[in-house]
Amino acid sequence: MSKILIILLLLAFSPLSSAQQAGKGLTKLPTVTQAADFVLTDLDGKQHRLSDYRGQVVIINFWATWCPPCRAEMPSMQRAWEQLEKEGILMLGIDVGEDEDTIFQFTANYPVEFPLLMDSDSKVIDQWPVLGLPTTFVVDPKGNIVYRAIGGREWDDPELLALVRALKQ
Amino acid sequence: MTEYRTGYRMRNMLKYCLALIWLSMSLISGWVSAEVINGEEAQTGLRTWEWREAGVSVQLVQRLPDQTRAFFQGRGFSTAESDSIARACVFQTIFRNDGKHPLVYDLDDWRITYQGKHRSLLTRERWDEKWQAEEANQTARIAFRWSLLPTRQGFESGDYNWGMTSFGLPPGESFDLSLNLTINGNVIARSIPGIVCAADQPGN
Numbered sequence: 049m050s051k052i053l054i055i056l057l058l059l060a061f062s063p064l065s066s067a068q069q070a071g072k073g074l075t076k077l078p079t080v081t082q083a084a085d086f087v088l089t090d091l092d093g094k095q096h097r098l099s100d101y102r103g104q105v106v107i108i109n110f111w112a113t114w115c116p117p118c119r120a121e122m123p124s125m126q127r128a129w130e131q132l133e134k135e136g137i138l139m140l141g142i143d144v145g146e147d148e149d150t151i152f153q154f155t156a157n158y159p160v161e162f163p164l165l166m167d168s169d170s171k172v173i174d175q176w177p178v179l180g181l182p183t184t185f186v187v188d189p190k191g192n193i194v195y196r197a198i199g200g201r202e203w204d205d206p207e208l209l210a211l212v213r214a215l216k217q
Numbered sequence: 218m219t220e221y222r223t224g225y226r227m228r229n230m231l232k233y234c235l236a237l238i239w240l241s242m243s244l245i246s247g248w249v250s251a252e253v254i255n256g257e258e259a260q261t262g263l264r265t266w267e268w269r270e271a272g273v274s275v276q277l278v279q280r281l282p283d284q285t286r287a288f289f290q291g292r293g294f295s296t297a298e299s300d301s302i303a304r305a306c307v308f309q310t311i312f313r314n315d316g317k318h319p320l321v322y323d324l325d326d327w328r329i330t331y332q333g334k335h336r337s338l339l340t341r342e343r344w345d346e347k348w349q350a351e352e353a354n355q356t357a358r359i360a361f362r363w364s365l366l367p368t369r370q371g372f373e374s375g376d377y378n379w380g381m382t383s384f385g386l387p388p389g390e391s392f393d394l395s396l397n398l399t400i401n402g403n404v405i406a407r408s409i410p411g412i413v414c415a416a417d418q419p420g421n
Contacts, residue, residue, distance in 0.1 A: 071313070072375035112363060114288070117379050145359035170359045179367035180378045198370070199313075199377035 070121060070202045074186065074195035074211050083108075083187045084175035088142065088165035091151060096140060096165055099191065105215045106187040107132075107139040107203075110167075110178050113146060113154040118182040121200035122158045128203035129162040137212060140165055144173050144181065188215045253409050266409050272316025272374075273400060277308040279415040280381065282388055288364075293357030298348075302361075305339055306384040306392075306414035314372035318401030321371040329384055330393040339383040340368040388417035 083106075087097045098106065109125065111118035129139045139162040143151050151164055167173055176185070177196075186195035194215060201208060256265045258278065267276040282303035289299040314320050328335045337343075341362055348358050366380030386392060394409045 071377045072315070075373040075376065112360075114292070114360070114364070115379070117377070144363055145356060169355075170363075179370045180380055181363050197376070198372060199379075 070117075070124075071197060071199040072201070074197050074201075074208060076195055077193055081177075081193045083185070083191050083193050084172075086167075086172040086175070088167060088172060090163040090165050091148060091155070092163075094163070096163060098187075101138055102191050103189050105137045105189060105212060107137070107184060107212065108176075108187060109139070109141045109182060109184040110144055110173055110176070111141055111182045112144050113150055115181045117200035119154075119158060121182060121203060122160055124201070124203040124205075125162065126160045128209060129160070131204065131209065132212070133162070135213065135216070137216070139163075142167050142172060145170050186212055186215065255411075263415065264413060266412050268396070268407060268409050270405070270407065271400065272314065273320060273398065274311075274313045274315070275396065275409075276311040276313075277382070277394075277409070277412060278311070279413070280307045280309055281415045282307075282417040285381075289357065289361065292360035293354040294361070295354075298351065298353055298357070301347075302344075302383065304388060304417065306386040306388065306390065308382050308384070308412075309379065310366045310382045311377070311379050312366065312370075312372070313377040314374055315377075316400065317374055319371060319373050320398050320400045321369070322396075322398045323369045324366065324382070325368060326397040328395040329386070330395065331386055331390065336385070339385045341365045342368060344383070384412075384414065386414050388414050390414050 083098060085097065085099045087095055089095050098108075107128075109121075111122075113119070125139065125141070132139060141160070141162060141164045143164060144167050146166070147168060148166060151166065155164070176183075177193075180198065182200055184197045184201070185193045188194045195211060203209075252269050254265075254267045254269070256267070257263070258265060263279040263281070265276060265278045267274055285303040285307045286296075286299045289302050290296065294302070312322075324338050324340050327338055329338065344361065344365070345358070347353075348361070364381050366378065366382050370378065372378070384392065384394075391411060391413045394412055395406060396409065397404060397406050399405075
């Protein structure tokens, strides 16, 4: 009995490596910032102008295929997209600095259905408050950046999605 | 006799409880106080150094020079340019804030102690001066910029990021790293001793 208790205590407080885990939650930005508009093309050749999506909540994810936490969060972004698409919430992945072929190859291993846009010359990311990849923003229907997440997340986390959905109201 | 046995059992029980409390407290204090954990990745054999304190952690994972060469050649750098990055003691760096408070860091405030002398990290800006002077390929420069850990960044609770850090030392060399962070407005300075740059393959 005493041995079991000691083992349980050791397990409860053992310093498990947390380096590989996703981050948590969304940070509400302290000031209201209008999202910088952009026009970017997706892998199907369709142009997306952010301001055309005014009236919708938009999740904007800056990423790259070589970035480990970007890859790690992609499956959960797809799962979130499967819920959010039918609710009228948009998700845009903006790849930074890579070409269509590279992204296309990536999607063979990480199939996603939400639009993947190309910011090949990094002009769009330079207009946004991004320092590292991945960084994700949630833009409200008025076009304001409300939330930010630095590093990957489990995007289908119900608590996280509740924050996103609440912006629709 | 029965009273004696009951008393004996009570004393043993008390000792046992005290031992458990002591064990719990020491483990809890170990959890929240600063610690540096050295390790080795089982699959790759790459060595790691991780500093943790109050829910904040910085982990450095060795990158083999060949790994770095291949990565940057694949992103548009020439062989010579890729080699110069690969031989600059590059680590994958995983920075997490699972603590309760926001933090900010500035790599320009961090110092390397190597052979008794202090030096700075090779940040994005320092590399960019080199790429500008050498008129390096623009696509490669974009990939490089976003591959490196940002020089300055703020993390709210729950944020984390990955990025490469380069220390500008030859492969196989050892150094101490002094790191500074501001957590909830308080500056803390800590050290990770005995970090080793991954060795290069013979012939490189």
